[in-house]
Amino acid sequence: MGAIDRRYQDERYKNWLSCVNGLRALRCLLRTFLEDQTQRFHRILVDRISTKSCVNNCEISKNVKPNELPSVCELCSKWSRELLANHKAQGSPIHWSNCNPQRWPEEKWEAAKVYMPGGHKTHVKFDDFDMAALINLMSRCTHFHRLIKASGLQKLIESVTEVRNKVMHSPDFTMSAGDLKKHLEKIKRLGRVLEPHAPEMKSLSEEIDKGTGEQSLEEFKEMELLMMEEKIGFISVSFSDMPGTHSEERSQQLIVLVDSLWSFMEQHQDLQQALSIQMTQLISLKEHKEQLMEALAKVQENQKRLNQNIKKIHQYKRTILDYQKLLEKKQEELGQRNTFAIRLAIVSILLGLIAFMLCFLAMFYY
Numbered sequence: 001m002g003a004i005d006r007r008y009q010d011e012r013y014k015n016w017l018s019c020v021n022g023l024r025a026l027r028c029l030l031r032t033f034l035e036d037q038t039q040r041f042h043r044i045l046v047d048r049i050s051t052k053s054c055v056n057n058c059e060i061s062k063n064v065k066p067n068e069l070p071s072v073c074e075l076c077s078k079w080s081r082e083l084l085a086n087h088k089a090q091g092s093p094i095h096w097s098n099c100n101p102q103r104w105p106e107e108k109w110e111a112a113k114v115y116m117p118g119g120h121k122t123h124v125k126f127d128d129f130d131m132a133a134l135i136n137l138m139s140r141c142t143h144f145h146r147l148i149k150a151s152g153l154q155k156l157i158e159s160v161t162e163v164r165n166k167v168m169h170s171p172d173f174t175m176s177a178g179d180l181k182k183h184l185e186k187i188k189r190l191g192r193v194l195e196p197h198a199p200e201m202k203s204l205s206e207e208i209d210k211g212t213g214e215q216s217l218e219e220f221k222e223m224e225l226l227m228m229e230e231k232i233g234f235i236s237v238s239f240s241d242m243p244g245t246h247s248e249e250r251s252q253q254l255i256v257l258v259d260s261l262w263s264f265m266e267q268h269q270d271l272q273q274a275l276s277i278q279m280t281q282l283i284s285l286k287e288h289k290e291q292l293m294e295a296l297a298k299v300q301e302n303q304k305r306l307n308q309n310i311k312k313i314h315q316y317k318r319t320i321l322d323y324q325k326l327l328e329k330k331q332e333e334l335g336q337r338n339t340f341a342i343r344l345a346i347v348s349i350l351l352g353l354i355a356f357m358l359c360f361l362a363m364f365y366y
């Protein structure tokens with residue numbers, strides 16, 4: 001039995017593919033709705049701020065802190081303040097480094113990127129954004145909440161985000177039938193809530209079910225390639241930030257993602273050949289992963305040194321405290337000795353005085 005046949009008969013692998021297909025169907029059907037609404041939101045911002053473009057070539061540093069407004073000219077500051085005012089998650093990290101502020105007055109997606117996770121600096125159109133980016137836009141931009149007004153929208157969006165994370169982070173590309181059913185239901189529920197504003201969502205259930213029913217080998221192959229493209233695209237976006245900008249936990253997750261995909265591809269030569277373009281991308285991701293591992297090793301080495309230094313400081317502190325206690329004890333002993341000497345001196349003087357008086361009295365009488 002060939003590798004393709006084994007995958008075709010692996011129900012848990014097919015479940016995983018069906019779930020990726022569900023997310024992909026949602027993303028495809030969101031296109032018109034998000035293109036239109038992002039355009040409307042942008043027009044509102046332009047009317048409120050200005051149609052003028054920045055003449056100061058403002059740029060946002062990669063190191064700008066997510067909870068601070070970027071340092072830009074007066075016009076770009078107006079934009080950043082307005083974008084922030086429409087951000088639902090006040091106080092949570094905002095990925096300003098996604099944006100090129102000079103393009104805020106002209107490009108709707110440039111403004112929309114404020115509401116997306118990091119890693120979208122070079123992305124400029126709908127096709128560049130993965131499911132997480134689009135879902136975050138709807139979740140964080142208050143324009144969508146004003147428009148949809150469905151109770152529980154936020155929770156629903158979060159549940160689909162969770163599905164997407166579970167599916168994309170699955171290390172062995174498998175899923176149980178029970179999980180598949182639960183996950184697809186969450187995606188369909190979001191589709192139903194969006195339907196009054198996005199009529200395209202009417203066909204979401206049908207599109208999702210196409211990926212779960214009986215498939216011929218040819219249909220399976222076609223779907224598998226699309227889903228693998230989706231997976232590689234997801235990892236690629238996750239790596240868009242340079243090494244060193246990820247947290248240790250995130251870096252470890254990315255390393256696991258690349259390793260699991262690489263080892264899967266090594267076992268399935270037919271997929272490697274069919275996805276030759278994506279394999280080039282995967283090879284570059286593997287190199288990127290090596291850089292990330294180096295950066296991570298440096299961070300861990302620095303952390304180790306820092307811990308050793310903290311330990312030494314604690315040891316010094318303990319020694320100083322012990323020494324201080326010893327000094328206090330000595331001082332106390334010394335103090336007691338001094339007191340004893342003074343008392344002895346006073347007693348001696350008094351005895352001397354009495355002796356002198358006795359002598360004086362004796363002289364007086366005799």
Ligand SMILES: [Zn+2]
Nearest residue numbers: 054058073076
């Ligand atoms: Zn500017």
